[in-house]
Every structure is written in structure tokens, then in C-alpha cells.
Amino acid sequence: MFVPCTDSAPDLTGCTLLMPAVSVGNVGQLAMDLIISTLNMCKIGYFYTDCLVPMVGNNPYATAEENSAELSINTEVYSLPSRKLVALQLRSIFIKYKSKSFCEKLLAWVKSSGFSRVIVLSSSHSYHRNDLQLRSAPFRYLLTPSMQKSVQNKMKNLNWQEMEKSPCIPEMKDSELCIRIPGGGITKTLYDESCSKGIQMAVLLKFASEGDNIPDAIGLVEYLNEWLQITKPCSDSKPSTLPWKFPSSWRLLFGSGLPPALF
Amino acid sequence: MAATFFGEVVKAPCRAGTEEEEEEDDEGRRETPEDREVRRQLAKKREVRLLQGQTKTSLEVPLLEKYPCSKFIIAIGSNAVAFLSSFVMNSGVWEEVGCTKLWNEWCRTTDTVHLSPTEAFCVFYRLKSNPSIFLCQCSCYVAEDQQYQWLEKVFGSCPRKNMQITILTCRHITEYKTPEAPSSLPSPFLKALKTQTYKDAVCCSLLEQPNIAHDLPAAVLSYCQVWKIPAVLYLCYTDVMQLDLVTVEAFKPALSSRSLAGLAKNIPQSTEMLKRLMTTSEIQSNIYT
Numbered sequence: 001m002f003v004p005c006t007d008s009a010p011d012l013t014g015c016t017l018l019m020p021a022v023s024v025g026n027v028g029q030l031a032m033d034l035i036i037s038t039l040n041m042c043k044i045g046y047f048y049t050d051c052l053v054p055m056v057g058n059n060p061y062a063t064a065e066e067n068s069a070e071l072s073i074n075t076e077v078y079s080l081p082s083r084k085l086v087a088l089q090l091r092s093i094f095i096k097y098k099s100k101s102f103c104e105k106l107l108a109w110v111k112s113s114g115f116s117r118v119i120v121l122s123s124s125h126s127y128h129r130n131d132l133q134l135r136s137a138p139f140r141y142l143l144t145p146s147m148q149k150s151v152q153n154k155m156k157n158l159n160w161q162e163m164e165k166s167p168c169i170p171e172m173k174d175s176e177l178c179i180r181i182p183g184g185g186i187t188k189t190l191y192d193e194s195c196s197k198g199i200q201m202a203v204l205l206k207f208a209s210e211g212d213n214i215p216d217a218i219g220l221v222e223y224l225n226e227w228l229q230i231t232k233p234c235s236d237s238k239p240s241t242l243p244w245k246f247p248s249s250w251r252l253l254f255g256s257g258l259p260p261a262l263f
Numbered sequence: 264m265a266a267t268f269f270g271e272v273v274k275a276p277c278r279a280g281t282e283e284e285e286e287e288d289d290e291g292r293r294e295t296p297e298d299r300e301v302r303r304q305l306a307k308k309r310e311v312r313l314l315q316g317q318t319k320t321s322l323e324v325p326l327l328e329k330y331p332c333s334k335f336i337i338a339i340g341s342n343a344v345a346f347l348s349s350f351v352m353n354s355g356v357w358e359e360v361g362c363t364k365l366w367n368e369w370c371r372t373t374d375t376v377h378l379s380p381t382e383a384f385c386v387f388y389r390l391k392s393n394p395s396i397f398l399c400q401c402s403c404y405v406a407e408d409q410q411y412q413w414l415e416k417v418f419g420s421c422p423r424k425n426m427q428i429t430i431l432t433c434r435h436i437t438e439y440k441t442p443e444a445p446s447s448l449p450s451p452f453l454k455a456l457k458t459q460t461y462k463d464a465v466c467c468s469l470l471e472q473p474n475i476a477h478d479l480p481a482a483v484l485s486y487c488q489v490w491k492i493p494a495v496l497y498l499c500y501t502d503v504m505q506l507d508l509v510t511v512e513a514f515k516p517a518l519s520s521r522s523l524a525g526l527a528k529n530i531p532q533s534t535e536m537l538k539r540l541m542t543t544s545e546i547q548s549n550i551y552t
Binding site: 050060 | 302407408410411439440441442443444445446447456457458459469470471472473474475476477478479481482484485488489490496
């Protein structure tokens, strides 16, 4: 359930909800970190459930000593009222058999809060790509039927590629085709449930493998940015300058320092 | 999937924990009534049960809904438990009010209602001279699917803001991320995490990003943060996770905090008791002597 930070619940009607799927390479979650950090979104509450493994730490977006001591938990909600943007960040994995329950609770909240649309940032195993997908850009999108009416043309103008259907049972020659998102975690469940509930949802995903997934996250937010224009690209800056601010929690991503005696 | 230097293809574990999700989807399609029954039985076996102190009968209401509480001190892990036993429980008269009984792959119990203090896993005590002060000694591992259940059984669904929670636990020093090599750190050392409504001073430095806490201590602290209950977690990073004198003594600065102040009265006697605890738990013989 959503628990606000302040005593009064904020009005989220008409806002766009951005959220990650816990998926291969944690690309969606890293992308959310970049968005929350770059836009300096402020925390408005928690989405408290028994569905994700508990974890706590100090403010992952701390920029100074003063704001470094705020406690963060595994599911937090941030907002940028000027852009009517709300971001949900998930920081841990689902407890076994709880992912479906989470999807139900989340979509119930989406409906009751009056969000205008949901955008899910996700990823899929790059080794599952077919030959055509290997030769094209590694980004795909999916729209629920209620979202297609408002946004399909925009996607066509951007020259985006819709996620292809693939055989439901790969081993069978005449198997039916369906949308499969291997490594996408709850992406497919969220998408299917949103289709049946008439929720306006877009899924943006990148084909990725486990490793240093920061470039994948940057790629995904820039893909999103082509559509939402959440940060204006700096035309006068050098090509290598990124408009995205890495959060302070991305330090030591691959472990502590090395003992000098090793060398 | 990844190819190694030698040309073999291996399946790389997915950090996002998605492999189980895919299995779950497949299982959902193929699940039979027998599978559902097995899953139901397993869930029942893994239920967290709250038992009354004296009678060992089930307590139907959450512990803190039955008893008013102003201070709640929770020790998780053998070193934190030994610290509270020697320094706090030794300094006052505490009565046992209940315990939680659970089963998981890490702490298996026989199916008995009568658990002695050494067998029981999470035991709750109340200070006789001030019955609103509670203590929990938790020696077992509470699995991730049991942590929220534990919270519900202990705290209930109506969180009270007028109580203060202190949690003590240990983590292995290799889990502490720092730009320096872990071997150069003066182990053991204490770090703290506190909720927004906790306004008292902490007795050590705060846990720096990108370090996190997880398991039951994180579950309790998350609950307190969400429901605005003042709470502090003292994490002792050590290279000895078994019962160890130096590690237990590393918690001593916490005695000066407001939560524990006044509860530990006789430090020299406590230190003696701690040494005795260490001696009784040492392995008396090994095959080499």
C-alpha cells in the first residue's frame, strides 16, 4: 500500500508513473536511479508491501552531508510535480511466489490514484534475440490497447521498433505466437494485467546481459527521453557530456578497494 | 548465458533474480492441485507462531498490541544476544512474556511447543521494574518469506509512534564496501542507521552509502521508517560471526545511548558474565589434542 511521507496524501491524478521491472542486469532500476537523481525528484512516500526482500540504507541520491542521513527502504515513490511525473523505485528482488500479488497491488494503486499512464522500464536477455533482433537497435516498446490510440503515431514518427512476437513454445514448429520477455521479471505480467484492466501502459525495454549495466541504463533513459523529453539535450555541450547525473550510491558498484599487497 | 575464455557456454546467474520468476510462470501453467497442496503445506510449516511466555499457548493478538511498550530492544544474532544477556539482562529482573517459533532450512526445530530458552529462537522479555520496556533475543535466522510475518506477529497492523526501537546485529566485514581494502579496516566496528523520527544522538558514525542492511533488522527498520516510529539499528561489522568476546564488546558504545542508558548497571560484573558465556560455548576438545 502507498504510505505518504507527510500526513496528507499527495494528489497523483493525471500523473505519469515511471517504474522499473526487476529484470536482467537491473537495467530498469538503474535507469530509474538516473531519472530520480538527474531530475532531483523528491520522495513523497513508500509503496509498503510484503512482496520484496527488505533492505535499508542511507539516502542513495545524497549530494551533501546534510541530506546523506535520510533512510531509504526497498520501495519508494518520488515525484516531480512540474512535469506531473511520479517515479516508483524498487531496490530488491521479489520474495518467492509474491510477484503476482505485487502486480495486483500495484495496479490497484495505479487505478485508485488516477495515474494517466504507466511507463515500465525493463530489459530482456540479449542471448534470446533472433537474427533480426541481433541486427537491429536493442530497444523495443510495447503498448497496451488503451495506450495505442494516444501514442502509436508518436512511436512511428520516432521510428521505434515494437517488440516482436515469438513462438509460445519455441520447440514447436507451428506454435502460436505471443509476446515473450525472457529475463523481464514482472514485465509480462504487468503488461498482460494492464491490457485486461484497460490501463494505459507502455513498456520500454533494452536487450541486455549481466555485467556493467550502466551503459544499458543510460541507453534506456535516452530512449525514454526521445519520447518524453524529460531532460533537454544540451546542444552546446561536447558530445561526450552526459546530461544524466550518477547517484552517489553507484560508488563501489563492483566491490571495495583492493589490498595493496595483491600487487 | 556467457562464453568463457575456453569457449564453453555457461549460464550466468541473473542479479535481478528473474530465473525463479520464469520458473514460476511455467509452474503456474502446469501446477496441479497436488502441487498447490504441497505449496500450502510448506507455507503452513513455515508459519511464524507467537507463543505466550508461561503457558506456551498461541498468542492470538500481536505481542505489542497485548502489552504497552515504550522501549523495545532487539538483538539479532549470537553476538548481539550475548551482549544483551551479559550487559542488560544481567542488570535487572526480566520475565519471559513470549517467543516466536518458526521453521526454515537454516533453523530446524522439532515440532514441540515446549521450547527451553536455549532452544527457543526469538524470546521476548519484559523488565519487571518497568513493564513497558521489552527485549527480544533472536538467535536464529528468520527467512525472507517469514520476516513480514514476524513483524505482523510482533508489531501488528496498528503501529504505535510513542515507542522507541533499538536493534543490534552483526554483519561480516566483507560485506562492508569501502574505497580502502577491507583487510585494512580496524575490525570490529560499529555503524548506525536511524529512522527519520529518531532524534537522539547515535553512539557511532552512520552507515555510509552504498552500504545497506538486510534480513530481519532491515525489515524492522523499514517498518519503523514507513510508520514513523523512532528506531536505530546498530550494525557491528566483524570478521568473526561466531560468538566472540571482542565482537560482543564492540557493542559497548551503545550502552551510552538513550535507549540503553540506565539498563546496564554493573559493567565489571557483566564483563565477567560475558567471559563465562564464552568459556562455556568454546569447543572443549578437538581431534588434534
